[in-house]
Amino acid sequence: MKRIALFGGSFDPVHTDHVNIIKSCKDKLHFDEVWVVPAYVNPFKNLSTSSVTQRLEMLKLALKDLDFAKIDTYEISKQTSSFTYDSVKYFKSKYPEFEFSFIMGSDQLDNFEKWDNFQQLIKEINFKVFLRTKDFNQTIVDKYNLETFEFENNHLSSTKIRNLENLNLQIKEVNDYVNNNLMYLLERVESKMDEKRYFHSLNVGQMAMELARLNNVDLNKAQIAGTLHDVAKHWSEQDMRKCLELNNKDLLNEPTPVWHSFVGAYHLKNDWLFSDKEIIDSIFKHTVGSTDMTTLDMIVFCADKISAERNYEGVENLRALVKSDLELGFKELLKNQYEVAIQKHSIDSIGKSLIETYNFWIKGDK
Template identity: 80%
Template sequence: MKRIALFGGSFDPVHSDHINIIKSCKENLNFDEVWIMPAYVNPFKTLSTSSVTQRLDMLKIAVKDLDYVKVKTYEISKQTSSFTYDTVKYYKTKYPEISFSFVMGSDQLDNFEKWDHFNQLIKEIDFKVFLRKKDFNQKIVDKYNLQTFEFENNFLSSTKIRNLVDLNLQIKEVNDYVNNNLMYLYERVENKMDEKRYFHSLNVGQMAMELARLNNYDLNKALIAGTLHDIAKRWSEPQMKEYLKKYNKELLKEPKPTWHSFVGAFHLKHDWLFSDKEIIQAVYNHTVGSKDMSILDMIVFCADKISSERDYDGVERLRALVKSDLLTGFKELLKNQYEIAVKKHSKTTIGKGLTEAYNFWIMEKN
């Protein structure tokens, strides 16, 4: 008789420990197949933070090399809270010739007896419990004579991944998908960015995308770089100083108001594990520019200064200029920034970055 493991959960996102459990089902427990069953909404969670399509996409990426794994959409297609009892009854009725077991993590043991129709469910199917934490509810295991198994455990959780913890242990292709779709954005910035800065960032992303469209540039890259440009803007000075000391001490000599652009780039590279160098560079250059400005750099630099909520004198003229000619608009914005900085401070204190950018783009190029 064919043996199949049913593996349910939110998978928001799927991560390497999910995959290691799946591999153990095949290699150590000798299941013929593993059927992954993403829930539309977990009954013990109020909402999912990603769309159904995104979670399915990530699952397909994660299991693309595992031919014994199938992603089943029965629970998702119901578009309501999913109950394991209903799912088990459905599959056992539809495939009476198959022997099913249900795979769960030990972190679910505390709520196990609260599952819908629990008394019938525990008689309907046997459970395989994988030990995801060192501490688990041994009383429940003993009470229902559950089988427990160890596996190659990174001690990951979807919550950790959403909050940028242990991303180095995550599946790279899934992490790239998350980054390229700006997933979990609010969770990742909610304690580090006030509401005003958050909505400014969203506006800059939209403006960057509009400028990308006008300049035949990649819309998604522009959206990402624009949205994330101020990712470190509201960090504390000690925290920014720590990053600059770690990744480039020379930048400590730059004016403090510019630090967030450098720190933001380092944060995306080393904490979000962004692999797109152009996006990282655009965040790095968005405040004062540089001699080596790419199209994306100019797009984000300009979008930051003409985003929809900006209402300073002359901003409408500058918006029109940037939209009609990106390079000319960039130069005008850079010149304005330099002149304002010199007026407020002095040529000797505005920083090497702004001075070099101004001398190259305004003095040499004109």
């Protein structure tokens, strides 16, 4: 009789420890197959922060090399909160020729007796408990004579992953998918970004996409770069200083108000593990530009200054100019920024980078 391990969860997102548990089911527990059963909504959690489609796509990426693991969409297809008891009854009824066990993490033991129809459930199926931490509810294990197993444990959690912790241990393809789809954005920036800045960032992402469409640039890259351009805007000066000291001390000589562009780029590269250099570079340059501006760089620079909520005098004319001729619009915005900076701070205080950018693009010092 074929032995099947049922592995349920939100998988929001799936991570390395989920995969290691699945591998252990095959290698150590000798199951023939592992059926991964993503929940539509976990009964013990709030609404998922990602779509069903996204969670399924991430699971496909994570399991692509495991031919013994398959994704079953039974719970998702119900489009409602699912209980393990109902799923177990369904699988046993539909596949009476198979022997099923249910996989769970030791972190679920504290609520185990609260599961729906628990007394019937515990009689319906064997549970295999994988030890997520050293401390777990031994009382429940003993009470129900549960089997426990160790595995290659990185002590990850989906919550930690969503909050940028331990990304170096995450599945690279899944992390890239999360970054390229701007997933978990609010969770990742809300502690250091106020509501006004958040909606400005969303607007810049939308404007960047519009400009990308007009200039035959990758729309997704433009949206990502525009949306994340101010990711470090509300960092404390102390935190930004630490970042620049670690990555490029020379940038400390630039005016403090433009530090966030450099810090944001390093933050995305080092903490989000963004691997797209074009996106990182455009965020790095979005405040003061550079002598080497790609089309994407110009798009993000301009989108920041003409986004939908901007209402300063002359912004409508600048929007029209940028949309009709990106480089000409970029030069006009750069010229305005340079003149305003000198008026506010004097030429000795506006920083080397802005002067170099201005001299190259406006004065023609090439």
